[in-house]
Amino acid sequence: VSAAGLLARLRAAVGDAHVLRGGLVAGYDTDWTGRWQGRPVAVVRPGSTNEVREVVLACAAAGVPLVPQGGNTGLVGAAAPADGEVVLSTRRLDAVGVPDPGTGTLEAGAGATLQRVQDAARAAEFEVGVDLASRGSATVGGVVATNAGGARVLRAGTTRQQVLGLEAVLADGSIVTRMSGLPKDNVGYDLVQLLTGSEGTLAVITRVLLQVTPRPPARATALVALDGVPAAVELLITLRAGVAGLDAVEFLTADGLELVVAAGRARAPFAEPAPVLVLAEAVGLDADTLVEALAEAVASVSGVRDAAVAASDADRARLWEVREAHTEVLAPLRPVKLDVAVPVPALAAFVAELSGVAAAGGGHPVLFGHLAEGNVHVNVLGVPPERELDVTDAVLRLVAAHGGSISAEHGIGRAKREWLHLGRSAADIAAMRRVKAALDPAGLLSPGRVLPDV
Amino acid sequence: VSAAGLLARLRAAVGDAHVLRGGLVAGYDTDWTGRWQGRPVAVVRPGSTNEVREVVLACAAAGVPLVPQGGNTGLVGAAAPADGEVVLSTRRLDAVGVPDPGTGTLEAGAGATLQRVQDAARAAEFEVGVDLASRGSATVGGVVATNAGGARVLRAGTTRQQVLGLEAVLADGSIVTRMSGLPKDNVGYDLVQLLTGSEGTLAVITRVLLQVTPRPPARATALVALDGVPAAVELLITLRAGVAGLDAVEFLTADGLELVVAAGRARAPFAEPAPVLVLAEAVGLDADTLVEALAEAVASVSGVRDAAVAASDADRARLWEVREAHTEVLAPLRPVKLDVAVPVPALAAFVAELSGVAAAGGGHPVLFGHLAEGNVHVNVLGVPPERELDVTDAVLRLVAAHGGSISAEHGIGRAKREWLHLGRSAADIAAMRRVKAALDPAGLLSPGRVLPDV
Numbered sequence: 001v002s003a004a005g006l007l008a009r010l011r012a013a014v015g016d017a018h019v020l021r022g023g024l025v026a027g028y029d030t031d032w033t034g035r036w037q038g039r040p041v042a043v044v045r046p047g048s049t050n051e052v053r054e055v056v057l058a059c060a061a062a063g064v065p066l067v068p069q070g071g072n073t074g075l076v077g078a079a080a081p082a083d084g085e086v087v088l089s090t091r092r093l094d095a096v097g098v099p100d101p102g103t104g105t106l107e108a109g110a111g112a113t114l115q116r117v118q119d120a121a122r123a124a125e126f127e128v129g130v131d132l133a134s135r136g137s138a139t140v141g142g143v144v145a146t147n148a149g150g151a152r153v154l155r156a157g158t159t160r161q162q163v164l165g166l167e168a169v170l171a172d173g174s175i176v177t178r179m180s181g182l183p184k185d186n187v188g189y190d191l192v193q194l195l196t197g198s199e200g201t202l203a204v205i206t207r208v209l210l211q212v213t214p215r216p217p218a219r220a221t222a223l224v225a226l227d228g229v230p231a232a233v234e235l236l237i238t239l240r241a242g243v244a245g246l247d248a249v250e251f252l253t254a255d256g257l258e259l260v261v262a263a264g265r266a267r268a269p270f271a272e273p274a275p276v277l278v279l280a281e282a283v284g285l286d287a288d289t290l291v292e293a294l295a296e297a298v299a300s301v302s303g304v305r306d307a308a309v310a311a312s313d314a315d316r317a318r319l320w321e322v323r324e325a326h327t328e329v330l331a332p333l334r335p336v337k338l339d340v341a342v343p344v345p346a347l348a349a350f351v352a353e354l355s356g357v358a359a360a361g362g363g364h365p366v367l368f369g370h371l372a373e374g375n376v377h378v379n380v381l382g383v384p385p386e387r388e389l390d391v392t393d394a395v396l397r398l399v400a401a402h403g404g405s406i407s408a409e410h411g412i413g414r415a416k417r418e419w420l421h422l423g424r425s426a427a428d429i430a431a432m433r434r435v436k437a438a439l440d441p442a443g444l445l446s447p448g449r450v451l452p453d454v
Numbered sequence: 455v456s457a458a459g460l461l462a463r464l465r466a467a468v469g470d471a472h473v474l475r476g477g478l479v480a481g482y483d484t485d486w487t488g489r490w491q492g493r494p495v496a497v498v499r500p501g502s503t504n505e506v507r508e509v510v511l512a513c514a515a516a517g518v519p520l521v522p523q524g525g526n527t528g529l530v531g532a533a534a535p536a537d538g539e540v541v542l543s544t545r546r547l548d549a550v551g552v553p554d555p556g557t558g559t560l561e562a563g564a565g566a567t568l569q570r571v572q573d574a575a576r577a578a579e580f581e582v583g584v585d586l587a588s589r590g591s592a593t594v595g596g597v598v599a600t601n602a603g604g605a606r607v608l609r610a611g612t613t614r615q616q617v618l619g620l621e622a623v624l625a626d627g628s629i630v631t632r633m634s635g636l637p638k639d640n641v642g643y644d645l646v647q648l649l650t651g652s653e654g655t656l657a658v659i660t661r662v663l664l665q666v667t668p669r670p671p672a673r674a675t676a677l678v679a680l681d682g683v684p685a686a687v688e689l690l691i692t693l694r695a696g697v698a699g700l701d702a703v704e705f706l707t708a709d710g711l712e713l714v715v716a717a718g719r720a721r722a723p724f725a726e727p728a729p730v731l732v733l734a735e736a737v738g739l740d741a742d743t744l745v746e747a748l749a750e751a752v753a754s755v756s757g758v759r760d761a762a763v764a765a766s767d768a769d770r771a772r773l774w775e776v777r778e779a780h781t782e783v784l785a786p787l788r789p790v791k792l793d794v795a796v797p798v799p800a801l802a803a804f805v806a807e808l809s810g811v812a813a814a815g816g817g818h819p820v821l822f823g824h825l826a827e828g829n830v831h832v833n834v835l836g837v838p839p840e841r842e843l844d845v846t847d848a849v850l851r852l853v854a855a856h857g858g859s860i861s862a863e864h865g866i867g868r869a870k871r872e873w874l875h876l877g878r879s880a881a882d883i884a885a886m887r888r889v890k891a892a893l894d895p896a897g898l899l900s901p902g903r904v905l906p907d908v
Binding site for chain 2: 161170191428435437
């Protein structure tokens with residue numbers, strides 16, 4: 001099949017207006033960091049599951065690889081195209097349902113943003129368990145395809161624990177589906193769980209069914225200035241033991257806060273700078289009780305220098321901005337960005353050793369992330385381009401040496417596939433290859449992602 | 455390879471004392487209901503993961519199929535052998551660790567009983583989220599292999615939401631493993647989730663890492679007599695909306711209670727019989743608050759005839775015995791047993807139509823189960839043997855007509871594979887076949903389970 005033949009078939013499938021080429025592919029062809037980009041054959045925007053199927057079959061017939069893309073907010077090059085790929089944008093699959101109180105579920109098209117899905121839940125006094133700083137752009141299809149984590153994993157689990165069903169198109173154009181929302185449904189292998197977190201390499205997710213839970217009446221948030229990482233870990237343990245309804249425990253460091261303040265994104269929360277700040281949030285029936293529980297936990301930890309506790313939405317938003325502004329403030333500095341996790345007991349040692357690893361590469365680390373899961377967003381600033389790969393390698397090896405995960409949230413994509421062996425055994429990787437070959441024997445979907453070349 | 459050659463290799467792998475034949479296979483060759491049985495070549499009891507690997511390789515070399523077996527408490531013939539299979543009993547893989555408070559995990563060998571794992575958690579003031587009436591015999595390997603449900607799914611989810619890691623031997627003898635317990639670890643396809651619920655057809659699970667959570671200080675239980683299923687559903691909805699920490703909502707009917715009382719397993723809980731009884735349990739900080747919340751919910755529902763609320767362990771155990779004795783009391787009557795679920799809003803209609811379906815087959819249904827998930831254990835008594843298949847078919851079709859699941863908890867095994875199409879689409883089943891072929895191309899592991907013959 002010629003390129004012209006493929007384009008004709010794609011236009012017939014989705015309509016001329018939804019096959020983008022030339023300058024119209026801007027925004028689809030480059031990822032958010034500018035690090036991953038390619039020249040796609042076309043960007044195709046199907047408007048229904050059947051149109052997705054037609055696009056998949058057209059690409060399969062032409063032997064042209066396909067990469068599904070949602071909000072394009074990932075950081076590992078899973079959804080940004082390589083040269084010669086067709087981008088299948090899910091953004092027109094953006095229908096959002098209303099929560100079903102009988103089953104505790106909410107259905108949405110893969111291309112709906114997380115924000116819209118959260119809003120739909122909230123309008124009915126429900127909440128979605130997943131939350132991310134990129135909620136306004138990230139789509140629920142991408143959230144499921146990457147098994148996104150975020151700040152609320154402590155109480156709600158990662159995305160896979162909240163996906164009650166999905167619909168997806170496989171590489172052969174067949175449509176797998178499970179949208180009943182039954183909490184108990186043991187009927188063969190769990191394809192929903194297999195596809196969740198598969199980063200677009202096994203299927204194009206078209207619809208998802210998410211768990212929603214009643215929205216807690218009250219929230220309270222504490223921002224705490226601490227002596228260092230060991231004190232932050234002590235605070236985490238105290239919070240976990242003593243605060244019912246703990247919903248998030250985040251951290252940031254003095255360097256990152258300074259950048260956020262310098263960029264005008266937040267005011268310095270405390271008179272004196274402190275090495276580490278922890279942001280903790282809890283939910284429950286009553287704000288006063290939550291404020292008291294947080295304050296009591298904070299008071300019992302040594303190494304606390306200062307603290308602020310808030311229960312109103314406006315005050316809480318101000319505390320969160322200190323944390324959430326990090327990604328955008330850091331972006332122009334083009335750091336080496338690595339999303340990793342280590343077991344919480346190893347966190348202090350990992351952070352201490354990280355400075356040496358960064359310095360050896362000519363840079364210095366700015367760290368923030370989700371303390372509750374030992375999930376560190378490592379940003380190494382000032383690394384010369386020719387040493388970026390060495391720094392990446394050294395950081396990921398340090399993570400593995402501490403029994404950690406080379407990818408906590410963002411997945412493997414193109415960025416980390418050469419280090420997959422640091423996170424999984426040869427037997428595990430071989431089994432993954434067999435699953436990939438079984439469901440996508442021609443390598444049509446997102447080639448060059450997740451699994452290293454043989 | 456001759457049969458003698460296989461036996462010699464198995465004996466070399468695990469020791470003569472752990473290759474059982476002849477009369478020694480009793481208890482391994484027949485399932486709990488007596489419905490599924492076979493003449494195994496041998497029962498092999500490996501004592502380590504490496505011995506499991508040797509057994510798998512020996513069977514593969516001989517071309518003799520292998521069926522993993524834990525406590526042999528399943529009801530669908532997944533773990534009971536067919537003629538000519540080797541039973542790989544996991545019971546010697548029974549090491550149980552201690553809870554790790556840092557990660558909230560507990561490691562156990564696949565052959566450890568759920569009871570022992572629960573006890574280990576409890577000894578450290580933790581709890582395991584999974585609970586089943588067969589806890590004293592069921593092994594955690596089997597619990598994971600079937601994605602067991604049970605009575606506590608409401609708060610804790612099914613088993614797959616609590617499996618943080620596992621180790622398993624694939625059909626080629628390779629050992630896949632993920633035992634780090636990191637809550638965020640997105641490194642390739644999630645083999646843990648793929649193997650969970652695969653009923654021994656994709657791998658032999660050898661170790662599991664389960665989530666444990668702090669044990670709630672208080673529990674309270676209500677047993678409520680009601681007018682019928684619609685009133686029971688109304689009570690469920692009221693409990694879900696009004697009782698924080700709701701942990702279980704079970705149901706049983708007058709017929710089942712009468713059998714339990716006649717068998718001397720429990721005293722009649724109320725002076726007058728009632729069509730439906732609901733057992734609800736909640737956990738929290740304080741027993742008095744829980745008792746009050748349960749009583750308030752019960753008082754606000756029409757159709758309640760009587761109720762008892764208890765908070766002491768002894769009183770609660772008496773209320774639970776009414777529900778948990780059902781399976782054993784029913785067993786000698788050799789009912790047609792089907793574990794199904796329907797969406798809760800469809801439950802009353804399903805139950806009403808079920809009587810007609812059972813009567814058409816010459817029987818009458820005794821129902822009990824997990825009301826919270828619409829999970830009904832259908833037991834049809836008095837069906838002549840020659841009509842059992844018709845009754846099974848009619849019940850499963852009725853389930854599908856109501857948008858339900860043909861297997862809520864026990865899986866598909868051999869019993870339900872011919873009805874798999876009632877629960878999954880042709881595309882889904884085709885994808886499952888490709889996964890099976892990818893990981894077990896020779897069909898070594900548990901052949902004839904889950905997937906129907908082509």
